[in-house]
Amino acid sequence: METLIHNLVAAGTFGTNSSLVAALVIFVLSAVVFLGVAFPFAGIVSWVERRVWARIQSRVGPNRVGPNGFLQWLADGVKHVCKEDIVPDDSDATLFKIAPYLVVLAFVLPWAVMPFSSSLILADLNVGILYMTSVTALTVVGVLMAGWASNDKWSLIGGIRSAAQIVSYEIPAGLSIFPIVLMTGTLSMQGIIKGQGWAPQHWFIFANPFTFIAANILYVSALAEGNRTPFDLPEAESELVAGFATEYSGMRYLFFFMAEWGNLFIIGAIITALFLGGWQFPHVTKNPVLMNVLELITFNVKVLALVFVSMWVRGTLPRVRIDQLMSVCWKYFVPIAFINMIGTAIWVAIWPDGNAFMGYIMLAGAIVVAVIFIQRVIFYLRRSRMEMYFKPTI
Amino acid sequence: MTGVSAYVQNIKQTVSTIFEGMAITASHFMRKPYTVQYPDRMAVRVQDTLPFRYRGILEVDLEICTGCLACERACPIDCITIVADKDPVTKQLLLSQFDIDIAKCMYCGLCSEPCPTGSIHHTTEFEGADYSLESLIRRFVKDPVIAYKPKKGPETDPRIAPILNRGMAYLDQWAIPGSDKDAANKAAADKALDQPDAGDAA
Ligand code: SF4
Ligand code: SF4
Numbered sequence: 001m002e003t004l005i006h007n008l009v010a011a012g013t014f015g016t017n018s019s020l021v022a023a024l025v026i027f028v029l030s031a032v033v034f035l036g037v038a039f040p041f042a043g044i045v046s047w048v049e050r051r052v053w054a055r056i057q058s059r060v061g062p063n064r065v066g067p068n069g070f071l072q073w074l075a076d077g078v079k080h081v082c083k084e085d086i087v088p089d090d091s092d093a094t095l096f097k098i099a100p101y102l103v104v105l106a107f108v109l110p111w112a113v114m115p116f117s118s119s120l121i122l123a124d125l126n127v128g129i130l131y132m133t134s135v136t137a138l139t140v141v142g143v144l145m146a147g148w149a150s151n152d153k154w155s156l157i158g159g160i161r162s163a164a165q166i167v168s169y170e171i172p173a174g175l176s177i178f179p180i181v182l183m184t185g186t187l188s189m190q191g192i193i194k195g196q197g198w199a200p201q202h203w204f205i206f207a208n209p210f211t212f213i214a215a216n217i218l219y220v221s222a223l224a225e226g227n228r229t230p231f232d233l234p235e236a237e238s239e240l241v242a243g244f245a246t247e248y249s250g251m252r253y254l255f256f257f258m259a260e261w262g263n264l265f266i267i268g269a270i271i272t273a274l275f276l277g278g279w280q281f282p283h284v285t286k287n288p289v290l291m292n293v294l295e296l297i298t299f300n301v302k303v304l305a306l307v308f309v310s311m312w313v314r315g316t317l318p319r320v321r322i323d324q325l326m327s328v329c330w331k332y333f334v335p336i337a338f339i340n341m342i343g344t345a346i347w348v349a350i351w352p353d354g355n356a357f358m359g360y361i362m363l364a365g366a367i368v369v370a371v372i373f374i375q376r377v378i379f380y381l382r383r384s385r386m387e388m389y390f391k392p393t394i
Numbered sequence: 395m396t397g398v399s400a401y402v403q404n405i406k407q408t409v410s411t412i413f414e415g416m417a418i419t420a421s422h423f424m425r426k427p428y429t430v431q432y433p434d435r436m437a438v439r440v441q442d443t444l445p446f447r448y449r450g451i452l453e454v455d456l457e458i459c460t461g462c463l464a465c466e467r468a469c470p471i472d473c474i475t476i477v478a479d480k481d482p483v484t485k486q487l488l489l490s491q492f493d494i495d496i497a498k499c500m501y502c503g504l505c506s507e508p509c510p511t512g513s514i515h516h517t518t519e520f521e522g523a524d525y526s527l528e529s530l531i532r533r534f535v536k537d538p539v540i541a542y543k544p545k546k547g548p549e550t551d552p553r554i555a556p557i558l559n560r561g562m563a564y565l566d567q568w569a570i571p572g573s574d575k576d577a578a579n580k581a582a583a584d585k586a587l588d589q590p591d592a593g594d595a596a
Contacts, residue, residue, distance in 0.1 A: 056419045060429040316419040317412065332405065373417055380421035 158243025193278030
């Protein structure tokens with residue numbers, strides 16, 4: 001990146017003001033990355049998610065625009081761009097207009113420390129994971145701003161709910177990151193990933209029972225922070241019309257949901273980097289480019305699997321009540337996260353280099369659970385009518 | 395102690411219900427959707443799959459309409475407009491207008507009940523969407539037609555017989571459950587349904 005800029009400057013293409021050129025190049029590149037990666041990702045996820053829910057509910061989902069409805073997200077985007085941009089009377093117009101951008105910003109900023117592979121990372125900050133959790137919390141500012149500026153009671157309640165929810169769940173989320181920091185002694189994304197191996201028993205999720213629980217708590221907290229079902233109280237359409245998004249229209253409305261779908265990737269990436277071994281892939285080749293591509297694929301497969309699980313959870317669980325939401329956070333997650341932290345500290349004190357045996361036991365346990373799960377799935381499939389099995393596309 | 399055990403019990407219950415729920419949805423993920431992809435991508439027209447006696451958009455068979463206005467009077471919301479006059483020359487009843495405003499109609503079926511000949515009846519058609527209210531008015535009379543003159547006797551028009559027959563067959567088949575003549579009824583009903591004109595001879 002820097003060498004590229006230096007080369008450009010040295011070639012004399014852009015005059016001599018190298019910092020200006022650097023800023024320009026970064027600006028253009030980030031625009032390209034945003035338009036070329038983040039935006040289509042959010043769009044495609046929206047289509048995949050609708051298909052996944054549909055299948056879970058025995059429906060078909062969008063299947064008209066493009067092959068199997070694949071271009072539905074583009075059609076939706078065009079539709080929203082064409083819609084009128086309404087700013088309600090008596091609303092705080094400036095804040096009302098800024099709010100969606102803040103939410104999108106909270107979704108774009110974490111990409112800076114996204115560890116796609118061993119060298120494909122924009123900036124390997126030595127406070128990477130801290131940066132990631134803090135900038136994703138910017139969502140609460142945007143949502144609260146949207147709720148307040150709309151001058152609408154539904155929106156206000158939605159925004160306040162969002163604030164309560166995101167601020168609460170920051171605590172168990174942060175506390176669940178601590179065990180990993182304790183084990184690796186670093187906050188950098190790459191440092192944490194390098195502390196793990198490529199094989200599942202070397203992942204931090206299977207390092208000890210405490211990290212396993214921490215991974216689950218972090219995942220659920222991240223879902224809550226991302227306003228995902230079962231924690232989508234801020235835009236609960238059955239109680240609050242659409243919550244903080246009630247007064248929005250057109251592209252501004254879509255921005256909120258783009259950020260939500262994009263956040264799925266961030267959630268998956270945090271879990272993958274912290275607990276699932278990140279981009280770790282066995283050294284099969286000396287070629288650095290090929291190696292990086294393999295790592296990129298590994299990372300993305302893991303993240304997308306988690307994205308799928310988020311959709312699956314959303315298709316399964318109903319929305320929780322606000323008091324249940326708070327009780328889950330404060331009565332269950334926070335104390336358990338504290339116990340995790342202390343437990344991991346003791347564990348690390350006893351086995352500073354980790355306990356390899358535990359990894360195998362935990363992996364075996366996970367496989368047993370997976371087998372039981374598959375048995376249950378087969379049990380439920382058997383109870384359905386025979387001719388309805390395995391006909392995936394329509 | 396109960397507090398702690400309740401706490402642990404809660405966690406256990408949460409985990410097990412989510413586990414079970416996820417298994418159910420995963421099994422649904424591998425099943426075929428039930429969705430009928432109306433209006434295109436269908437094996438048969440939806441109209442053909444609707445049940446007998448479906449109350450769709452009304453239709454008037456002007457050839458057997460007697461011009462008695464019973465339907466107009468029966469309609470609670472006045473969506474039927476009939477103009478029937480005596481032709482001064484031939485002294486016959488002439489129907490010069492028969493409109494049904496399907497924008498108003500609520501498909502209650504009250505109009506088809508008093509009709510002596512079964513001329514006004516529901517179809518299985520239900521797609522009435524249009525761009526203007528005007529075009530939702532169904533005008534059945536293009537040129538004035540001579541009203542049907544019923545014959546004397548209990549059974550008047552051959553055209554009604556199959557309709558009646560079908561209705562009776564339907565009742566026999568479905569509306570008397572558990573009767574010991576079920577099989578026979580069903581055979582008779584099937585026969586009647588297959589040959590709607592069987593009543594002609596009777
Ligand atoms: S179905 Fe009911 S509302 Fe419609 S025309 Fe007949 S009587 Fe009137
Ligand atoms: S449709 Fe039936 S009820 Fe109405 S005027 Fe004609 S015969 Fe009489």
